[in-house]
Amino acid sequence: MEVFEPWRLILAAVLAGFLHFQVLCTSDVAPNYTFMQEATKAPPVAYYDYIIIGGGTAGCPLAATLSQNFRVLLLERGGSPYGNQNITNLATFTDTLTDTSPTSPAQSFVSEDGVVNTRARVLGGGTCLNAGFYTHADPEFVQKAGLDLDLVNRSYQWVEKVMVFEPQLRQWQSAVRDGLLEVGVLPYNGYTFEHIYGTKVGGTIFDKDNHRHTAADLLQYANPSGLTVLLYATVHRILFKTKGQSKTAAHGVIFKDGAGNEHRAYLSKETDKGSMGEIIVSAGALGSPQLLILSGIGPAQHLKSLGIKVLLDQPWVGQGMADNPLNVIVVPSPSPVEVSLAQQVGITRLGTYIEAISGSISSDSLD
Numbered sequence: 236m237e238v239f240e241p242w243r244l245i246l247a248a249v250l251a252g253f254l255h256f257q258v259l260c261t262s263d264v265a266p267n268y269t270f271m272q273e274a275t276k277a278p279p280v281a282y283y284d285y286i287i288i289g290g291g292t293a294g295c296p297l298a299a300t301l302s303q304n305f306r307v308l309l310l311e312r313g314g315s316p317y318g319n320q321n322i323t324n325l326a327t328f329t330d331t332l333t334d335t336s337p338t339s340p341a342q343s344f345v346s347e348d349g350v351v352n353t354r355a356r357v358l359g360g361g362t363c364l365n366a367g368f369y370t371h372a373d374p375e376f377v378q379k380a381g382l383d384l385d386l387v388n389r390s391y392q393w394v395e396k397v398m399v400f401e402p403q404l405r406q407w408q409s410a411v412r413d414g415l416l417e418v419g420v421l422p423y424n425g426y427t428f429e430h431i432y433g434t435k436v437g438g439t440i441f442d443k444d445n446h447r448h449t450a451a452d453l454l455q456y457a458n459p460s461g462l463t464v465l466l467y468a469t470v471h472r473i474l475f476k477t478k479g480q481s482k483t484a485a486h487g488v489i490f491k492d493g494a495g496n497e498h499r500a501y502l503s504k505e506t507d508k509g510s511m512g513e514i515i516v517s518a519g520a521l522g523s524p525q526l527l528i529l530s531g532i533g534p535a536q537h538l539k540s541l542g543i544k545v546l547l548d549q550p551w552v553g554q555g556m557a558d559n560p561l562n563v564i565v566v567p568s569p570s571p572v573e574v575s576l577a578q579q580v581g582i583t584r585l586g587t588y589i590e591a592i593s594g595s596i597s598s599d600s601l602d
């Protein structure tokens with residue numbers, strides 16, 4: 236169990252709320268994504284080599300990569316992040332998270348143990364809502380996960396070229412660095428993406444004008460003739476073939492467009508490369524198991540209690556979810572404080588991470 240020590244908590248002081256100076260910018264103009272359209276324009280039935288469910292942090296780069304050699308369909312239940320000022324501007328970080336309207340890119344929910352939270356509902360997924368802190372994984376973790384370290388390192392560069400920037404440290408984040416060093420979160424490692432003990436400056440997905448770049452930007456790598464991205468396309472069920480097969484195999488999906496019309500997409504019998512394609516579920520930590528359960532894959536008893544026909548009794552689907560423990564201290568300031576999201580981080584040997592964000596909040600909100 237990871238434990239936060241009180242003195243470390245003091246360092247993690249967070250001044251929630253942000254200056255609301257709306258900055259109009261040009262970087263949020265939609266790129267020329269000829270492959271992107273609303274799902275209402277999709278045919279009732281279509282065939283692809285790969286079908287990716289969820290156009291988030293994982294789904295967008297996957298679609299861009301697979302489209303180089305295959306016909307790929309990316310289905311995203313939300314809309315485009317481009318043109319949404321709240322997503323683009325660092326100063327309106329909390330506005331997106333607190334927008335509870337039905338079309339909000341942030342879907343709010345409360346966990347069974349009462350923790351208020353949000354999950355993304357927009358192309359680009361969590362990168363449209365999050366604090367934008369960028370770092371590499373611990374190489375030990377990469378190896379334990381069975382991933383090819385060389386490929387992972389090359390992938391980092393692919394991502395960094397498009398959406399990672401060196402943050403400009405101003406007063407607050409500099410003070411956080413000094414505080415971390417003073418209490419012994421050592422050594423000081425400067426600006427680095429490496430996951431190493433001590434205090435460091437990580438990368439950020441906000442550029443020098445404080446404009447957010449998201450995973451949707453990675454679609455600029457896509458082969459336009461190999462990719463179709465459908466927005467407001469909510470997948471309701473994955474279709475499985477069971478008859479005449481030794482294993483249950485996914486072969487299609489049912490999704491609904493923004494007007495409520497149903498569409499189906501199926502895997503082509505064979506890709507041009509002669510192999511069978513796949514349906515990839517990248518609908519997020521909550522969306523992915525939810526969709527599997529709705530499709531008949533999950534703990535049999537649970538599915539039966541919901542009246543869902545069991546295709547595969549898989550007891551672990553949707554189990555073992557937990558929130559990371561997060562301790563927050565809010566320090567009110569009598570004068571306005573610069574807006575900054577996590578830039579400095581303290582990585583301790585206890586396995587805790589110390590970050591601090593700053594901004595201004597109206598005094599009413601502190602009541």
Ligand SMILES: Cc1cc2nc3c(=O)[nH]c(=O)nc-3n(C[C@H](O)[C@H](O)[C@H](O)COP(=O)(O)OP(=O)(O)OC[C@H]3O[C@@H](n4cnc5c(N)ncnc54)[C@H](O)[C@@H]3O)c2cc1C
Binds near residue numbers: 312364469518520
């Ligand atoms: C407030 C906040 C701050 C964070 N700060 C940081 C940070 O600073 N640095 C960091 O590295 N991480 C941060 N994270 C975590 C990070 O954003 C997530 O771990 C990451 O985005 C998860 O990626 P994903 O691809 O698994 O899911 P997501 O990016 O959530 O993508 C899932 C996508 O699937 C879509 N979807 C779901 N169900 C369906 C369906 N049935 N049909 C079609 N589409 C569907 C969703 O709309 C969504 O776009 C933060 C998260 C939050 C919420």
